[in-house]
Amino acid sequence: MEAMTIKQFIQNKLNLSIDGGNLPFPVHQKSFKKNEILTGLGEIERKVYFIVSGIAEINIFKDGDNRIVDFYFPNNFVCALTSFLLQEPSEAELVALTDLETEYLNYDDAQKAYQTSLLANQLGRKLVEEAYLVKFQREKDFLTKTADVRYLELMKARPDLLKQLPVHKIAEYLGIHPESLSRIRKAIIS
């Protein structure tokens, strides 16, 4: 997949037209090193990131050490969304899983654009719709599909992931023990 900017994503992926060629909010760039924290636990999310290259990880701490892990890939927006929407301390942590190139926009600029810009609201609406659907689908998968099936689906959807990530990360994502993942892999190969 080709690297995109926010502007290209809006035009080419969402098919939204950018009036006069200017986005209704300023866009900034930032790079992160592997393992660097973008949004820490307890921090108030003030940015929405767009991943130009690399992989980001979100850890949602549910109950003590119990957490839900999710990955975000290039050409996707990511932030600690509940914290962003409520402007309350985040219960999620956003981390660079590999070196990361991002574009981002600031909370205040987004809120200002929401007052008057059709495009900003179309974009915000589509991103939250997508976030809602992803959350729903992920939850459903956990309840209805075995780890084997979820691993096979991940292999199919994200073959690049399996090359870039250590086994224990993939096991975490699937919500299983690394040893169980080894067993699943061996069963698939044989």
Next chain:
Amino acid sequence: MEAMTIKQFIQNKLNLSIDGGNLPFPVHQKSFKKNEILTGLGEIERKVYFIVSGIAEINIFKDGDNRIVDFYFPNNFVCALTSFLLQEPSEAELVALTDLETEYLNYDDAQKAYQTSLLANQLGRKLVEEAYLVKFQREKDFLTKTADVRYLELMKARPDLLKQLPVHKIAEYLGIHPESLSRIRKAIIS
């Protein structure tokens, strides 16, 4: 709480301004009798309802008989949201828990308004943001709060509910057995 229309809700609750006084989509009215189905399992959701009076119930079937129950009260929008967004058969069922007065808008009218209307996108964005947050909060409550605490919070937030609904419905909502609810109630009174 006073009964509102969609128009009043947009102006008074969301503080959005309605250009020229006209909504960017047609609004229709429909009444339902208690137990009537608004959106059936497997049906594609083509409407977004606004509850003027009464209570609606959503059942999300997770795994066989295992389901999540949620209630929707006056001055709230409700629909089988995943089905509405994807235009795929619904895995949720929307039912009138009491006699219901609703206003609603149609899927096609919403999509058309999304093309050009700032207000339609502001409204759509805010409703999906709210749906995302409610889903997140409910999930978190289930993982982190006991049934006692959730019952007390429900009593505080919705004292009217406890008068209008049979015990087994409230137990379903809390995800506990009706007998456990009786025990909780006795413990609170004593």
